[in-house]
Amino acid sequence: xxxxxxxxxxxxxxxxxxxxxxxxxxxxxxxxxxxxxxxxxxxxxxxxxxxxxxxxxxxxxxxxxxxxxxxxxxxxxxxxxxxxxxxxxxxxxxxxxxxxxxxxxxxxxxxxxxxxxxxxxxxxxxxxxxxxxxxxxxxxxxxxxxxxxxxxxxxxxxxxxxxxxxxxxxxxxxxxxxxxxxxxxxxxxxxxxxxxxxxxxxxxxxxxxxxxxxxxxxxxxxxxxxxxxxxxxxxxxxxxxxxxxxx
Amino acid sequence: xxxxxxxxxxxxxxxxxxxxxxxxxxxxxxxxxxxxxxxxxxxxxxxxxxxxxxxxxxxxxxxxxxxxxxxxxxxxxxxxxxxxxxxxxxxxxxxxxxxxxxxxxxxxxxxxxxxxxxxxxxxxxxxxxxxxxxxxxxxxxxxxxxxxxxxxxxxxxxxxxxxxxxxxxxxxxxxxxxxxxxxxxxxxxxxxxxxxxxxxxxxxxxxxxxxxxxxxxxxxxxxxxx
Numbered sequence: 001x002x003x004x005x006x007x008x009x010x011x012x013x014x015x016x017x018x019x020x021x022x023x024x025x026x027x028x029x030x031x032x033x034x035x036x037x038x039x040x041x042x043x044x045x046x047x048x049x050x051x052x053x054x055x056x057x058x059x060x061x062x063x064x065x066x067x068x069x070x071x072x073x074x075x076x077x078x079x080x081x082x083x084x085x086x087x088x089x090x091x092x093x094x095x096x097x098x099x100x101x102x103x104x105x106x107x108x109x110x111x112x113x114x115x116x117x118x119x120x121x122x123x124x125x126x127x128x129x130x131x132x133x134x135x136x137x138x139x140x141x142x143x144x145x146x147x148x149x150x151x152x153x154x155x156x157x158x159x160x161x162x163x164x165x166x167x168x169x170x171x172x173x174x175x176x177x178x179x180x181x182x183x184x185x186x187x188x189x190x191x192x193x194x195x196x197x198x199x200x201x202x203x204x205x206x207x208x209x210x211x212x213x214x215x216x217x218x219x220x221x222x223x224x225x226x227x228x229x230x231x232x233x234x235x236x237x238x239x240x241x242x243x244x245x246x247x
Numbered sequence: 248x249x250x251x252x253x254x255x256x257x258x259x260x261x262x263x264x265x266x267x268x269x270x271x272x273x274x275x276x277x278x279x280x281x282x283x284x285x286x287x288x289x290x291x292x293x294x295x296x297x298x299x300x301x302x303x304x305x306x307x308x309x310x311x312x313x314x315x316x317x318x319x320x321x322x323x324x325x326x327x328x329x330x331x332x333x334x335x336x337x338x339x340x341x342x343x344x345x346x347x348x349x350x351x352x353x354x355x356x357x358x359x360x361x362x363x364x365x366x367x368x369x370x371x372x373x374x375x376x377x378x379x380x381x382x383x384x385x386x387x388x389x390x391x392x393x394x395x396x397x398x399x400x401x402x403x404x405x406x407x408x409x410x411x412x413x414x415x416x417x418x419x420x421x422x423x424x425x426x427x428x429x430x431x432x433x434x435x436x437x438x439x440x441x442x443x444x445x446x447x448x449x450x451x452x453x454x455x456x457x458x459x460x461x462x463x464x465x466x467x468x469x470x471x472x473x
Binding site: 180182183211212213214216217219220 | 315345354
């Protein structure tokens, strides 16, 4: 099976990009699909905090780091590479990838390229959809609407809604449900993956004492996300064809 | 009644029909049986059940996540004892929905609990439907329909149920005082009731406590029928 590169990004900050990357890595882990991840929030890397075993912090502007991601897609023997793009880096990364031939390679089916574009409920966030449309030929584009504050996405204004959400005809829309703040904060505090939190495991693999209720809310949230991911052909193809050994 | 630790959930779809009295009766039964029950009063902020058992009751607002943690996490963290959960009407659906969403029933059974759901069926047809819905939704070891004569019930009189006969108003008022202990009354402390009232309350308690005592037999019969 061809390797898959999934970019997770947004130009606007605070829309939930890292949470989205975490939920994707968690989803693959639950489905026994091997992954590796790159966190472009250089030098600290918030994704790296939760997935230290398979995440590397890189600077995508650095050619050596670009090589680390792109030249190892085949040799890494891992079906999925997730790149968490830091805020403001989405347009830059797509432009870079266009210039150095990455998008062309994806169009020629050398590998699968997915873009999970996380949008929040603001015009600034939605404006990004039109701005990146020119790069999306050959890219499997997933528009993730993150309900971080339980608002709607201008559904009440049909013209505005259609203007943004119909801009890219092949866009696959998914909705990221809201996770209860207390549960979210406890996972954050524990510095573990969602899966480990549900399984009541600490970062070092030992038994933890997380709240049953909060674990239940995280499990429910993951189930809701799984239902959304079940509608994304790219992810389902990976799950169907890219299973690693059970972990 | 139950040798194994048991969760006793007291619920109804209506208010002011005897839930807290029933919770007290179950708790007092357990105390008389030398058990060590812990109680959750989810009727925050009033906490009428806590007033009767201040040392072994915690108040939890089930509408909040910390309240849900107080109930579910406490039960699962200390599984070796009996628990009584008194649910006001407004927490009926949230409680059963959360228990189901969070897989609480499975976790409780894995922890060794039996689950008894007591549902006071009020006099309306809607209450009868609500009872049937809860009986189907909650994977209880035993669902106990309760008929309280004081408010009336749409539950068929001939069908199996726990029966609370109507008490004269002045006795209801007397036993609703937070200082009145039903278990102490059973043990001989008449707590200033008249001789006639003692006889009436005795009859009431014998019937109810016998009914609760018979639940183990009923559970055995249920299993036999299955």
